[in-house]
Amino acid sequence: MDAQTPTPVPPPGCPAHTPGGRVPLYGPEFAADPQAYYDYLRHYGPTAPVELAPGVEATLVTDYPTALHLLQDNGSFRKDARRWRAFNEGLVPPDSPVAPLLAYRPNCMFSDGAEHLRLRQAITDSMARVDMNRLSRSTEQISDYLISQFGARGSADLLGDYARQLPLFVFNQLFGCPADVGDRVLFGISGMFDGVNAEKATEVLFQAVHELVALKRARPGEDVTSWLMQHQARLTDEEMVHQLALLLGAGAEPLRNLIGNTLHRLLTDDRYADGGGLIGEALDDTLWDNPPMANYAPHYPAADMEFAGQHVRAGDLMLVSFAAANTGPALAASRQAGSNRSHLAWSAGPHGCPSKDPARHITVTAVEHLFNRLPDVQLAVPEDSLVWRPGPFNRALAALPARFTPVSASPRTAGTGSEGTAAQEEQGAAARGERTGRWSQFLKWLVK
Secondary structure (H helix, E strand, C coil): CCCCCCCCCCCCCCCCCCCCCCEECCCHHHHHCHHHHHHHHHHHCCEEEEEEECCEEEEEECCHHHHHHHHHCCCCEECCHHHCHHHHCCCCCCCCCCHHHHCCCCCHHHCCHHHHHHHHHHHHHHHHCCCHHHHHHHHHHHHHHHHHHHHHHCEEEHHHHHHCHHHHHHHHHHHCCCHHHHHHHHHHHHHHHHCCCHHHHHHHHHHHHHHHHHHHHHCCCCCHHHHHHHCCCCCCHHHHHHHHHHHHHHHHHHHHHHHHHHHHHHHHCHHHCCCHHHHHHHHHHHHHHCCCECEEEEEEECCCEEECCEEECCCCCEEEEHHHHHHCHHHHHHHHCCCCCCCCCCCCHHHCCCCHHHHHHHHHHHHHHHHHHCCCCEECCCHHHCCECCCCCECCECCCEEECCCCCCCCCCCCCHHHHHHHHHHHHHHHHHHHCCHHHHHHHHHCC
């Protein structure tokens, strides 16, 4: 940066006012206005010094071409978190709220080379067996069930009552989870992403997935868990647990945020006021401007090097800001030209999201079905009163209060043959678990 160019003033609440100070990506100030932070971070150049939690330092890539370079160069940048120098040197406490999403696990996201290819292929092949017609029916049935729980009231929190629960129920079916396993999975994932009792949340998640693997070894079915287990990669039980935890985490929490953020856009932007045909456009705009994972994709330089004009050391933690890269000047022309899918919300390179097509399909179906059932739904509070959940990684609302004309419960959408019966039984089990208070019991346990 030219010495004569004045340094931008850090956003309100940002303590990076001293030379060399790192910009914090946590706390309510960052959650309330992340774009102000990204604008400030760009003055450092393509990369910027940030703090993910107290004492946890990282380099954040905010520039689109630089981010693409990092994501695609698996020779210079590695994913194996055992390379994380600060963690190895004891500079990051194991109980840090961000440790569960950054610490090494033997899954395809934290692996490189041949091991990554083996694990990734098993996941890709198993996800490819998901029938999109069946997925649509399942999502619509679950949407009907959730709306039946609040429709007669004429009001709802579309986050807590709908967007947060729908992915759980969908993944209960996709992965063959019993209701109690699925509830604990969602609690564990939420705690990991929110940084609330993260260590205990991680324990809950892995205990639940261990139970799921044991269940499917004994009684396989037509579900992603069984297909992954039967894949020619011959995953061990431990490998199964870690791949499933990754898939469930990459599905439930970001999908909840994507549904919620798309609903937020439709309810607050006048361009979408006339409805249903614009849901796909609203989803694309959300992926551009408000991606559900704002900052992630941890990488580590394999050796000391110069990168984007900065010296980085082997084992430095480097993250990609999908949100900053998407909204930076490098992509402005591409977006104006109508290239709706060139954003980085799904990441890129060999570790790009393997489930983006099902995630997109579930989101469009869930949002479209909600608007079909509640055509006059609208925000129940002023937009500027909405609160965004703090955290360096996710972009998600705390609640989305809405009101609408009360509706009566619709008959549950029937499936066909044994597949439809199984889906209805699974939904019934989940519904019974919710009514017995399992959700609140686990929530109390997590925050003890």
